[in-house]
Amino acid sequence: MINIPHLLLEIFNATVLIYFFLLNGVYLITGIFAYFALKHYSRNLKTVEIDQISHETEVPPITLIAPAYNESATVVDSVKSLLSLNYPEYDIMVVNDGSRDNTLEVMIKAFRMVPSPRTPTAFITSSPVREIYCSELYPNLWLIDKVNGGKADALNAGLNHCRTPLFCAMDSDSLLERDALSRVVYPFLEDKRTIAAGGIIRIVNGCEVKNGMVKDVRLPKNLLARFQVMEYLRAFLSGRMGWDAMGLTFIISGAFGIFKRSLVVEAGGYRTDTVGEDMELVVRLHKHCRRHKIPYRIKFIPDPVAWTECPESRTVLGRQRDRWQRGLMEVLTRHKDMLFNPRYGKIGMIIYPYFFILEMAGPFIELPGYITFIIAWLSGNFSLLYMSAFFAMAFVFGVALSVFSVALEELSFRRYARTRDLLELFWIAVIENFGYRQLTTWWRIKGAISFFRNVRTWGDMERKGFGKK
Amino acid sequence: MRRHIILLFCLQSLIVLGADPVEDSFSPEHPVLSIAAAVSDPAGRSSSASASDPSGMLSPDSLADSDSEKPGNIIDIRHLQVVDIGELKIIISLRSKFMSLTREDRIFLILLISILLLFFIVLLLVSAAFLLRLKNNRARRRFTRLEKEWEPRIFGILNQENSDPNELYRRIRSGDRIFFIRFIVRILRNLKGEERQMMRDLSQPFVDLLQSRLRSGKQSDQVQVLHLIQEVGIWGFELGVQKLLLHRNRSLGILAMRVICQPDNVLMYPFLISHLHRFRNWDNKLLSSILAEGGADVAPVFRSIIGDSNSDPWLFILSADTLRRLGDYASSSVLRERMSLLKNREQITAALRLMEKVGGPEEVPLLLPLLESGDPVIRSNVIRTVGAVAPDSFIDILMEALSDRSIWVSTAAAVALAKGGLSEALQVQIDTGHPRALLLQQVIAEYAS
Numbered sequence: 001m002i003n004i005p006h007l008l009l010e011i012f013n014a015t016v017l018i019y020f021f022l023l024n025g026v027y028l029i030t031g032i033f034a035y036f037a038l039k040h041y042s043r044n045l046k047t048v049e050i051d052q053i054s055h056e057t058e059v060p061p062i063t064l065i066a067p068a069y070n071e072s073a074t075v076v077d078s079v080k081s082l083l084s085l086n087y088p089e090y091d092i093m094v095v096n097d098g099s100r101d102n103t104l105e106v107m108i109k110a111f112r113m114v115p116s117p118r119t120p121t122a123f124i125t126s127s128p129v130r131e132i133y134c135s136e137l138y139p140n141l142w143l144i145d146k147v148n149g150g151k152a153d154a155l156n157a158g159l160n161h162c163r164t165p166l167f168c169a170m171d172s173d174s175l176l177e178r179d180a181l182s183r184v185v186y187p188f189l190e191d192k193r194t195i196a197a198g199g200i201i202r203i204v205n206g207c208e209v210k211n212g213m214v215k216d217v218r219l220p221k222n223l224l225a226r227f228q229v230m231e232y233l234r235a236f237l238s239g240r241m242g243w244d245a246m247g248l249t250f251i252i253s254g255a256f257g258i259f260k261r262s263l264v265v266e267a268g269g270y271r272t273d274t275v276g277e278d279m280e281l282v283v284r285l286h287k288h289c290r291r292h293k294i295p296y297r298i299k300f301i302p303d304p305v306a307w308t309e310c311p312e313s314r315t316v317l318g319r320q321r322d323r324w325q326r327g328l329m330e331v332l333t334r335h336k337d338m339l340f341n342p343r344y345g346k347i348g349m350i351i352y353p354y355f356f357i358l359e360m361a362g363p364f365i366e367l368p369g370y371i372t373f374i375i376a377w378l379s380g381n382f383s384l385l386y387m388s389a390f391f392a393m394a395f396v397f398g399v400a401l402s403v404f405s406v407a408l409e410e411l412s413f414r415r416y417a418r419t420r421d422l423l424e425l426f427w428i429a430v431i432e433n434f435g436y437r438q439l440t441t442w443w444r445i446k447g448a449i450s451f452f453r454n455v456r457t458w459g460d461m462e463r464k465g466f467g468k469k
Numbered sequence: 470m471r472r473h474i475i476l477l478f479c480l481q482s483l484i485v486l487g488a489d490p491v492e493d494s495f496s497p498e499h500p501v502l503s504i505a506a507a508v509s510d511p512a513g514r515s516s517s518a519s520a521s522d523p524s525g526m527l528s529p530d531s532l533a534d535s536d537s538e539k540p541g542n543i544i545d546i547r548h549l550q551v552v553d554i555g556e557l558k559i560i561i562s563l564r565s566k567f568m569s570l571t572r573e574d575r576i577f578l579i580l581l582i583s584i585l586l587l588f589f590i591v592l593l594l595v596s597a598a599f600l601l602r603l604k605n606n607r608a609r610r611r612f613t614r615l616e617k618e619w620e621p622r623i624f625g626i627l628n629q630e631n632s633d634p635n636e637l638y639r640r641i642r643s644g645d646r647i648f649f650i651r652f653i654v655r656i657l658r659n660l661k662g663e664e665r666q667m668m669r670d671l672s673q674p675f676v677d678l679l680q681s682r683l684r685s686g687k688q689s690d691q692v693q694v695l696h697l698i699q700e701v702g703i704w705g706f707e708l709g710v711q712k713l714l715l716h717r718n719r720s721l722g723i724l725a726m727r728v729i730c731q732p733d734n735v736l737m738y739p740f741l742i743s744h745l746h747r748f749r750n751w752d753n754k755l756l757s758s759i760l761a762e763g764g765a766d767v768a769p770v771f772r773s774i775i776g777d778s779n780s781d782p783w784l785f786i787l788s789a790d791t792l793r794r795l796g797d798y799a800s801s802s803v804l805r806e807r808m809s810l811l812k813n814r815e816q817i818t819a820a821l822r823l824m825e826k827v828g829g830p831e832e833v834p835l836l837l838p839l840l841e842s843g844d845p846v847i848r849s850n851v852i853r854t855v856g857a858v859a860p861d862s863f864i865d866i867l868m869e870a871l872s873d874r875s876i877w878v879s880t881a882a883a884v885a886l887a888k889g890g891l892s893e894a895l896q897v898q899i900d901t902g903h904p905r906a907l908l909l910q911q912v913i914a915e916y917a918s
Contacts, residue, residue: 043688043689044718044720046688046689046692046693047692047718047720047721047723047724048720058754058755058758059754059755060752060754116911116914117907117908117910117911117914118907118911119876119880119905119907119908119911120876121876121877134914139915163880188752189751189752189755190719190720190723190750190751190752191750191751192750192751192752192753193750385577386573386577386580389577389580389581389584390580392584393580393583393584393587396584396587396588396591397587399587399591400587400590400591400594403591403594403595403598404594406594406598407594407595407597407598407601410598410601410602411598411601414602414605419602422598422599422602426595426598
């Protein structure tokens, strides 16, 4: 007679194993691609005269759209950093999305903003705009004060008032490096088909910040923030770089990405009914271009840096991860017609299935995996030694991937100049496997539950302000 | 030999891992555990026995201590072959042993080997990152030291306090020459006149090196050399630069193009233009800005392209944009003849933008039919051109364009009026409740002053 529970257990174990090998196989492949792409990029970088781009040649003007919601602690530093960018022609458009704190007052006072007329150039639906201000000190600095409607809504309001061919969507709590725009615009210069490009996001916690510029790069003191430094290195240098090398850029971070304005307007702007509006836009652009047979490319560039403040408390980090998972699920379920759809080429056949099967479903396999292993062991259905070997393998593989990302960082950009920081990164690569990874899995599960419960909120983020210990 | 050592290492590692006291998970017949139990004797007797026993068999005594409670775990040494490898003198053929394992045990063995392999990869990566860090730190320190050493001597030569460059050359080791070139380029960019010439002269002894690096150097070296040639002049290096223009790395090609596109290099433009299609995907504005670096002397080359009815539309656009940057007034008459024949939207736009810069009021009647175009990009460019060449004479057209269905055309008209000193006309429109009053206010605020 068939032992049903035993059979189910076997099936689940097999699923976990397949998931494990598939996921790590993909990580391995992207890592290998990332290595060659980074080498190629570093070599090419020497041929790019950033000074020439930012001063001598005619480059497309850009509007930086920075939605701000309760950002009074960081908004002035962020705007100062934006004002000192090394780029010939750009507008800064801070969109105060109905902040409940004094973001608006802080901006008006710090930059002497006065009401100024500005005609919309597009008419994407967004919450009503109360007033538009222009700075008396900096004619390229604008402030849109509008009724709260969420980040996507604020970006749409900014997009409606944008009149440059390119716009940069960013977070108002991010700091851009001086050359960031000159670097991120390069894909648009070297290939006319480029419709979007994103840069790398790094963690500013622990770094020394002066006048809105990162002066000294250091690892944060807070352990949670350190784990996130490692996560970001892995996600950007190894993950996105690898996917980009395969021509499969699927996400441009909402904290720093440049888009062709006309195409985004044509595609309908940002969707306001998702918390993953950055990813949703990129997926929709892929879809739009393929449907309308528009030749296009979307690029990830590893060295124009946007520095962002990461959460240092478990509650806030949990909220962020919950939102990320919800956003991912919202986007992937909305565009599920792309799954294994040859009409969308390798986007539909490779990257979408990867996100759908391995990333979205990840927590549903990982957490039950942990539990089932324990149940199986307790019920005598599984060998402790096998289990230990499996976990040891997962652990060593995880460490190898993280260490690989640190090595890629050392090979390319070497932002963490202290040897001690390098050592600590290696140590973080080891200890993040004990507790932190399981915690993120748990948060992702919670995010998935929130998705099924149709939760739509962003959740509050706490900001300490740049350079504050 | 290396493979054998790796196999041996794997086996030894398995022994260490397998020696974990979790026998319950294994059958008494578990071969891996058997090996582990047999060889992991703390005194190391079994290992030494296997190495020294000429018969290749372990004596039962040697195993008794290690696993006296499990007689079934005695290793069958016939599966092991003992072969000389240096001092270790052991090679173990695992194949037959592996095949005799159960499916589960094989998986387990593969898992263990994978863990070990990954562990080594981790160690390798950590070591590589550290070595890289050390190497980079050393290189940085060395370059700082060299710069400190060279700087006073170079400035001594520039100030004519010490006019013997040979002393400087003697201090430059062959491995540091490319770095020296980079150093010179950095200084050259900040110099003018006689000092610049002196620095150029200082780079003369490296001409041979530059030539050889241009031809067959590393890409990073070629970049440095191109930067220097950009500063010292292309003549003498033409062939090498031309070769790099055709390099499969287009970024390097663009750098070579920058080197070619310098004043006095007009003779190289025909070659450049014949290979310009390599950069067809690049941004036109970037390309034309580089092409215009050649100065007024290169204008006839592009004038002939826009005058040629058979020219490639893309090349026409690029040429028109280059001429616009050069402010080449002679091209307006050439363009006048071709204007009505242009059909391609990008070509018309490029021609209009050139006209905006170099045209006169006499060109306007030629442009007005284009206002009927359904394309707002063309209409707004016509309005811009009209506004730039004769705003006073065509106020009616500009005022009418304020109500165009496209916001971009209205903006172009409002800007043209404001720039032409006709803000009052805009103010009247605002006061009379023009539907685009907000836009007009914005334009007055931004341009009237």
